[in-house]
Amino acid sequence: MAVLVTGGARSGKSSFAEKLAMHDSKQGIYIATSYIYDEEMRERVDLHKQQRLDSGYPWDTREEPYDLQELLQQLHTSGASGEAAVLVDCLTLWLTNWLLRYESESNAAALAMARIDDLAEAVASYRGPLILVTNEVGDGIVPEYPLGRSFRDLAGRMNQRLAQVCDEVFLVTAGIPIEIKSSAYRLEERKSSLSMER
Numbered sequence: 801m802a803v804l805v806t807g808g809a810r811s812g813k814s815s816f817a818e819k820l821a822m823h824d825s826k827q828g829i830y831i832a833t834s835y836i837y838d839e840e841m842r843e844r845v846d847l848h849k850q851q852r853l854d855s856g857y858p859w860d861t862r863e864e865p866y867d868l869q870e871l872l873q874q875l876h877t878s879g880a881s882g883e884a885a886v887l888v889d890c891l892t893l894w895l896t897n898w899l900l901r902y903e904s905e906s907n908a909a910a911l912a913m914a915r916i917d918d919l920a921e922a923v924a925s926y927r928g929p930l931i932l933v934t935n936e937v938g939d940g941i942v943p944e945y946p947l948g949r950s951f952r953d954l955a956g957r958m959n960q961r962l963a964q965v966c967d968e969v970f971l972v973t974a975g976i977p978i979e980i981k982s983s984a985y986r987l988e989e990r991k992s993s994l995s996m997e998r
Contacts, residue, residue: 802923802930804966805977806959808939812975814889817933818855824929825885827858829875833894835865860884865897869915869922876926885929891919891962892935892955899951909950916958924965932966934959 803820807813821828830852836842852859864871868888875886888894898915902908923930937955963969969981 801928801968802926802932802966803968803970804932804934804959804962805970805972806934806936807972808936811972812977813933813935813970813972815975816970816972816977817887817889817931818852818857821885821887821929821931822855822857824931825883827884828860829884829886830859830861831868831871831886831888832861832863833865833868833888833890833897834863835893835897865894866901868894869918872919872922872926872930876928883928885931886926887931888933890933890935891958892937894919895955895958896951899947899954903947909954912954913957916954916961920961920965923962932962934962936971 803817805813805817805820832845832848834841834845836845849861852861862871872886895912895916898912899908902911905911923932935955936959937952943949943952963981966981968979970977971980972978
């Protein structure tokens with residue numbers, strides 16, 4: 801089962817995703833997508849690693865800033881997907897990595913979107929507990945520079961694309977997770993309801 805966990809910065813989404821993994825399986829594979837650009841990022845990464853160690857839960861941490869779909873396919877093929885909960889944290893950092901790599905290309909957005917589609921296919925075919933953490937970045941102000949606007953738009957499209965293929969989608973706000981996909985409004989139901997009224 802694939803689960804998407806989204807929310808704003810410091811909303812509690814990563815903590816919830818980790819607890820969900822611990823609940824769903826006796827062991828976990830933690831896929832970290834961050835690319836360490838500076839000392840502050842290194843300190844964050846080291847803190848998260850220590851917190852996972854302190855949890856007492858058996859995490860196998862893998863660092864993969866780019867080739868997520870290949871790693872998921874490899875885990876699926878190796879049979880690890882049936883034994884461990886896989887937690888990817890986070891998709892927006894993964895998207896950042898690709899967008900920065902493609903920044904000088906005239907079709908950067910299209911190239912990044914192709915990566916998103918590849919990842920969505922890998923998620924759709926994955927068997928076993930899979931939890932993806934992402935950020936809601938479109939709720940704030942419009943970025944003033946083109947790369948920021950492109951990132952915001954792509955992140956929104958990525959979240960929509962992954963939400964389509966995930967079984968559950970949680971929105972976490974103020975540390976409170978709410979499952980939202982099961983409550984999605986369905987236009988088809990409205991159409992049949994209106995036709996019955998007529």
